[in-house]
Amino acid sequence: MPSSEKSQTASIMYDIEAIRADFPILARTMHDKPLAFLDTAASAQKPRHVIDAVSHVYENEYANVHRGLYQISEAVTVRYEGTREIIRDFIGAAHTHEIIFTRNATESINLVAHSFGRNFLSEGDEVIITALEHHANIVPWQMLRDEKGIVLKVVPITDDGELIMSAFEDLLGPRTKLVSVAHMSNVMGTILPIKDIIDKAHAAGAKVLIDGCQSVTHIPVDVQALGCDFYIFSGHKLYGPSGIGVLYGKEELLNAMPPFMGGGDMISSVTFEKSTWAKLPHKFEAGTPAIAQAIGLGAAIEYVNGLGLDAIGAHEADVLKYATEQLSSLEGLRIIGTSPNKASVVSFVLEYAHPHDIATIIDRAGVAVRAGHHCAQPLMERMDVPATVRASIGLYNNRTDIDALVRALGEVEELFG
Amino acid sequence: MSDDLRELYQEVILDHGKNPRNFHLHDDATNEARGNNPLCGDQLVIYLQLDGERNVVDASFLGKGCAICMASASMMTDLVKGRSAEEAQSMFEAFHDMCTGEGDETALADNMEKLSVLSGVREFPTRVKCATLPWHTMVAALKGENEISTE
DSSP: OOHHHHHHHHHHHSOHHHHHHTOGGGGSEETTEEOEEOBTTTOOOOOHHHHHHHHHHHHHOOOOTTTOOSHHHHHHHHHHHHHHHHHHHHHTOSOGGGEEEESSHHHHHHHIIIIIIHHHOOTTOEEEEETTOOGGGTHHHHHHHHHHOOEEEEEOBOTTSOBOHHHHHHHOOTTEEEEEEESBOTTTOBBOOHHHHHHHHHHTTOEEEEEOTTTTTTSOOOHHHHTOSEEEEESGGGTSOSSOEEEEEOHHHHHHSOOSSOSTTSEEEEOSSOEEEOOTTGGGOOSSOOHHHHHHHHHHHHHHHHHOHHHHHHHHHHHHHHHHHHHHTSTTEEEEOOOSSBOSEEEEEETTBOHHHHHHHHHTTTEEOEEEOTTOHHHHHHTTOSOEEEEEOOTTOOHHHHHHHHHHHHHHHHHHO | OOHHHHHHTOHHHHHHHHSOTTBSOOTTOSEEEEEEETTTTEEEEEEEEEOTTOBEEEEEEEEEOOHHHHHHHHHHHHHHTTOBHHHHHHHHHHHHHHHHTSSOGGGSOGGGGGGGGGGGGGGOGGGHHHHHHHHHHHHHHHHTOOEEEOO
């Protein structure tokens, strides 16, 4: 099929107006202006399918899971555990018990730092991260460093926001025990060559954690093909509820790791002398979990699968290209993160106005963006900017949203330019 | 453009934001403090030169921040010069109340009238800290604290 014909077919299949209608919030206004929501990388809006799934649980089959010997509890347990299978399939894991529910991606990384880090890393062992990490993939390792005396090493990036692979190879050594990197930068959108990173880390005998918060919403992931040891992400960026996150870990590793938290639901037996742990995945899920949120995440993945990540990715790439072209044409605007391998995020600064002032002004025009350091202060320092404005694109954004942004930036220029 | 935006970004603020007064390091500073707004990454340092009676002989600042923060620091360093530490402290309180809506600009003393141009932040709750960060930092410097954070 010729490419023009192909893209036409894709655009017919990807009915953006019908998709936007699936998200009730997109019909509202902000300051009496149509809402141009360009902050999906912070947290995504929810489709009706997810909202209904959560309501359905509370209205029809809510009870605690894994405990009640009655119909509703059994029904909700089946739905809750069924979500694990949806997630397993979504990321290509070998077993459903390799899918651990957490509160969010931050908790997933902290779980690995506490359970894997504290027990398998000792003084002088090295953890490698990168210069573009979110604070969630920096601070837990610093805390481990201060507690255990491990060494934290940071792979530098280029001015375009790409990882310097040769520097990564130089940092790898016999003491490298873990490489913990983002799949995609939350600030610049850069997609990291994680297959290459994983292969090289494994060759050096290190385990690999991939922070997939930003990537799972844009890029199909197959953890078995990648071979990573841990893959983590949150539900709320994937069009699901907040309060639910995922840790994927390889079975043998999770089995070898001790529990993160103690309590109900994670034990096999308890006496005052000794307790024994439940099997995977429950060993890592102490206490009553986020039941409706997990089921909502399952519904979100069903929704995303219904559209198809390839189609979503193609649509978002089109909007990103348009945004990049439109923004680049504005005088005094500089895009931060110009790697050709990027997705769905465009960060920028204006030479005549601070990001906060920009965000406040365009808010009044109905445009929602993030302004600040994006929980990536070391990256801000590296790129030599105090903060940026970040417009991020979700599966529901269209060129109209970008036009609203560009028009609103005209008001900033009017005041500050 | 909406009226509250025009109110927030008055000419005076834009001017102070673009050409901040007293924007320099101070070699003779007796007191200094660093202020951080971790939410947005704004950082500034306030330098005060106090004499033996705790009068502010001179004040300056350095840092990076939005127009509101820069303008606020610029005007503040102008205003506290020649005041006693006590006066500077009560100016902070009156200014803080105006920004948070607990007081209004008519409650400002005559010598603080200039600051009423910043009263527009009341309509922008997320921006109040931008205006008050320099003042919080100045008070910390007076107290001999070296660092404050708005969170």
